[in-house]
Amino acid sequence: MRHVLVIGAGPAGLAAALAASDAGASVTLLDAGDGLGGQYWRHLPPQRPSRRESRLHHGWAAFERLQGRIGRADAIEVLTEAQVWAIETADAVTAQVLLGPTDAAGREARALTADAIVLAPGAHDRTLPFPGWHLPGVFSAGAAQALAKGERIAVGRRAVVAGAGPFLLPVAQSLTAAGATVLGVFEAARPRALARGWLPKPWKLLGTAHKGRELAGYLAHHLAHRVPYRPGRAVVEARGDGRVEEVVIARLDADWAPVPGTERTLAADAVCVSHGFTPRLELPIAAGCEIGPDRFVRVDPDQRTSVEGVYAAGEITGIGGVDAALVEGRIAGHRAAGGDRSAMGSAPRRARAAAELTRRIEAAHGIRPGWTSWxxxxxxxxxxxxxxxxxxxxxxxxxxxxxxxxxxxxxxxxxxxxxxxxxxxxxxxxxxxxxxxGADTSDRRPLAAPVRLGDLAGLPTAPDGA
Amino acid sequence: MSAIVPWESDPIRPAEPRPLRISVDGAPVEGLRGQSIAGVLLARGETAWRTTVAGRRRGVFCGIGVCFECVATVNGESDVRLCLRRVQDGDVVETRDDTAQDDTVEDRS
Structure with a gap:
């Protein structure tokens, strides 16, 4: 029986684990967190259960199905609080793992070896700097989202959401659902860029039609809560004595340079900012996978990377959202398990539709060089x-x-x-x-995750290059 | 000010939370089972607990373990990311003040 390791239990990893198991492999699914679902389906933990979690999520039923089937599958072992800090691909594929509470000393070290590995570590949001962004009260938009969904915390009472990309909309919704007043969603892209990115050739988005319904849901929510959506604007400064007390909003030109004289000030105690996403490339780079000029992991239509036995799925192959992640995960898991291409049904076609979404997000919301003038x-x-x-x-x-x-x-x-x-x-x-x-990039890190020197020294055998 | 959604009125209908107690810089602090340590502090309206070399206050920034802004010493172990660490009853948390005391350190403001 083939053994497949899946790293990351977000949408891509969950889909990969299940597909690999369905194709006859034994599977070990690992996540650094203590639950399944990743950032997208982040939820209250079992110590604090809730009855209507679905109200905070899109596709919650899909998550429950995946989680349920994974839980019942004898051939899938789930390891949570499992931090992978290195991957070796010399003979078989080996993941070096520390098991235990986050950043604790003396966690159990394990080396897991498999026939193939699926990397699905996801992405984190990228925030461009602006004056005052170091003040307490400024958060990445992802933080506001994670805390609202995973802790039921609103990061502020009067919050501003800003940056670029469709992700800002669910963040604003989560904030209002956690009791904050959202003063506005300030999207850097101007209406013309939004139209250029989203409107042409709408049939190419047919495979992702329910995304339109999701979007309509956010807009209805924002109308009901009177949350203004302001394209072509940015937070160009946060001010306050020791913490955020007000933010300065300015209009942007098409290059994202603030237009002088358009600044206005809003009293706010939280600013939640994201300008897109950065893929977590530590593990694919550790495994030796080729990274494309777009700085995502290069994969073929079977989600194979340039390294034998190493597959990649989800946001590390392109920021495509949950649908792309699910379908890429299915393909990666199926093929990593040795499954036949002909058994994949509509997955490749859906993967192409999801890739279209990736291109549109970049065309409409991609970072423009004028931001440096703030x-x-x-x-x-x-x-x-x-x-x-x-x-x-x-x-x-x-x-x-x-x-x-x-x-x-x-x-x-x-x-x-x-x-x-x-x-x-x-x-x-x-x-x-x-x-x-190649070599001169900020993506390369000697260790994929922080490891205490004492734990490194205590390993039974030192891995190559460590 | 950050704040927690009161569980009684939360539309997702959470079960009644179970309290616990930790200590932060020697003072007793109430939290709930299942929170992260950062969640315990944010629920009390605290958004900053670390002080940088330049004397700036910091707390959670990324919320998902990437930025390391929220680190503190937990049960004697330094540099624990509080946004990822699930709180345990009796945890002893010590926050960090790295402010440069030595005036030979350049002014970074």
């Missing part, structure tokens, strides 16, 4: 090492460097505890680095 010299760029924009620029100019590696070492930007997960791509674009050259 930065000031004292705007913090690297939050961990507190490197301001002015210093970053001055050091890059004085050392005549555009290499990320050089600027990291001279300014410390990206060298802090988050290991450039937050600022890496921003620093690259601010200094004009060329991440396509």
């Amino acid at each position: 930065l000031r010299d004292d705007t913090v760029v690297c939050r961990c090492e507190e490197v301001p924009y002015g210093r970053l620029r001055a050091v890059a100019a004085a050392t005549e460097q555009r290499s990320l590696r050089s600027v990291k070492l001279t300014t410390r930007a990206g060298l802090g505890i988050c290991q450039a997960r937050m600022c890496g791509r921003t620093v690259e674009s601010l200094i004009g680095a060329d991440p396509s050259s």
Whole structure:
């Protein structure tokens, strides 16, 4: 019997585990969190159960079906609180795992070996810096969403949601459903960009038609709660004494540069900002998978990466949302288990429709270069090492460097505890680095997750290269 | 101010939460079973508990374990991401103040 490892228990990983098991493999499904569902289906934990969880989610019935079938499948082992920190692909595929509470010392170390592995670690949201974004009260939009769904916490009473992309809409909805007043959703893309991205050739979106219904649901919700949706606008500053007290909103031009004279101020105690998503590339890079020029994991129509036995699904192959993740997961799991292509039914066609959605999101909401004009010299760029924009620029100019590696070492930007997960791509674009050259990117990290030195030292055998 | 949805009026109808108690910098703090430690603090309206080298206050930023802004010492172990760590009754949390005391450190404001 083939053994398949699936890493990540969000929509892609759940679909992959089930498809692999249906195709006859034994499966180990791992997630770093202590429950299933990933960020998309984040929910109250079993210690705090609720009866009507479905009210906060889209496709909750689909999640319950997946979870139920996985729970009943004898051939699927589920390991939660399982942090994969390295992957080796020398002979078989091996994942190095620490089992136990987040960041605890002395977690149980295991090396899991399989015939094939499906990587589905997902993505996190990317927030472009702006003056005052380091203040308490500024959150990534994903944080507002995770806390509303997973903790029933509203991050503020008077909240502003801003950035770019369709994700802002469910975040605003979750905030109002948690009792916050959402003062507005400020979308950087202007109406013309939105129309150019979303309106042409609507038949190409047919495979994702229920997304339209989901969107209509958000708009109805926002109308009912009087949440204004303002395209072509951005939060260009957060102000306050020790925490956010007000935000400055400005109109943007088509390049996302603020239009002078259009600033207005809103009193708010929470700002929730996301300008898109960054795929979690640590594990695919550790496994040696080829990353495309778009900086997603390169996969073929069978979700195979460039490395034998390693498959990828979900947001690490392109930001396509839950439908793409589910169908990619199904294909990846099925093929990783050795399943026949002809048994995949409509999955490949649906994968193409989902890829269309990915292209549209980028066309309508992709980051435009004018955003840098809302930065000031004292705007913090690297939050961990507190490197301001002015210093970053001055050091890059004085050392005549555009290499990320050089600027990291001279300014410390990206060298802090988050290991450039937050600022890496921003620093690259601010200094004009060329991440396509391969080695000079912020995506490479020696370890996929933080591991205590004592735990590393305590491993029975040191893995290659560690 | 962050706040928790009162369970009695929450439309998703959660079961009655079960309380627990932890200590934060020596003071007793009430929380609920199933919260993250960050969730316990945010439910009390606390949005910042760490102080950076430059003296800036920080708390949760990404909420999903990526930014490491919310780290604190839990039961003697440093650098635990509070947004990911499920709270246990009796947890001892110590927050961090990294403010540079030495005036040879450059001003980073």
